[in-house]
Amino acid sequence: MDSATLRLGIDLGGTKIEAAILDARGAIVWRKRIAAPRNDYTATLSAIRTLVLNARNDISAAERCSIGIGIPGSQSPIDGCVRNANSTWLNGRSLKEDLQSLLDQSIELANDANCLAISECTDGAARNAQSVFAVILGTGVGGAHVMHGQLVVGANGIAGEWGHIPLPWMTREEFNHPPCWCGRSGCIETFLSGPALVREFNASGAEPVGSAQEILRLAERDHAAAVALVDRFHDRLARALAMAINIMDPEVIVMGGGLSNIASIYTEIPKRWDKWIFSDVPAVTRIVPALHGDASGVRGAAWL
Ligand SMILES: [Zn+2]
Structure with missing residues (x-):
């Protein structure tokens, strides 16, 4: 070799x-x-x-x-x-x-x-797309923006970073969310990361879990608190991605990180995001899992 x-x-x-x-x-x-x-x-x-x-x-x-x-x-x-x-x-x-x-x-x-954006635009799910928003949903929440095959670095080196923007169109209850490690409150990461889901589930009074995967397994078995949390997760992700579409309007949103394995994201989010997107026709943006998955x-x- x-x-x-x-x-x-x-x-x-x-x-x-x-x-x-x-x-x-x-x-x-x-x-x-x-x-x-x-x-x-x-x-x-x-x-x-x-x-x-x-x-x-x-x-x-x-x-x-x-x-x-x-x-x-x-x-x-x-x-x-x-x-x-x-x-x-x-x-x-x-x-x-x-x-x-x-x-x-x-x-x-x-x-x-x-890295996710480079991988998926090079030979993955966003190959040949003109504009791409790559999202990591895992222990943290991050993002990257690619235009015409080039990673947008940004004047401050933070282009595409959406994890520490407040969750848009918050409900009254969501305003009382625990603060973020970054020192601010309401960050998207405090709603959509794996640890955020675990913390919210365990605060609901249900039998505590140790991982987001356990919550998903409980939801599949119709556990009421888990089903309700997964529904809130879909709704919040739809709002957060609608905001990203309103700013970057990408052709493709490619999802990576541990939570991108949640299959319902790819059917539920496009059903829910149109009412938040500033357009008069249904969004044509595609939301897809990373072709190379964990790799x-x-x-x-x-x-x-
Ligand atoms: Zn934050």
Whole structure:
């Protein structure tokens, strides 16, 4: 295997770190997933180092792979330190420099939603679309905007970031929502992320759950609190995406992150969003799951 054409991508998520090596045609030739250390920057660095060493061990001469890493946040234009990460222990850290010295190799770092967008626009569900909004619904909520095949970075490096905008058209009850880690209130992330769903469900007085997947399984079995929460989730996601359409008006909205596996999103949201979209005809925007599914984050990171 010619290692010069291999690319290692790492998707640093809130609950897992995934790594994959792509060959020149974009085929995954190596893949590994581990649990992400929480609230510990040093452990996060050493987990990434272990993954890279594993990759170098398993693929001969893989030390010449390029390395790209997707992170839940972005780099400050002033000092390159991580900011805006819901994995808050990364914020203010010089992650790129620290990893480069640990790995003895230069790396590329980018926002995880940008990685999803790059992956899905390169050879995924949004291939050939002129304008794309890529959304991450997972431990956090993020977004990225692509126009004519180019990622829109933005003057402040935050284009497409919709997780920390207030949920639009809030109900009276929604105004009394718990505050966000970012210091503001009403952020979309506090309604639509996996931990947000768990927190809201557990506050309802029902038997507590540990994950959003459990809530979905309960909803399938007609558990009243779970069914009601999933209905609110659909309604809120429809409102939040209608707002994004009113601003960016994309052809395609491509969904990634753990909650993008909820199949009902793709039938329920288009039924509900028209009344919030500032148009006189039904929206033609398509909402689709990431073609590469869970692998889109690592694929986009590798393409960096
Ligand atoms: Zn926030």
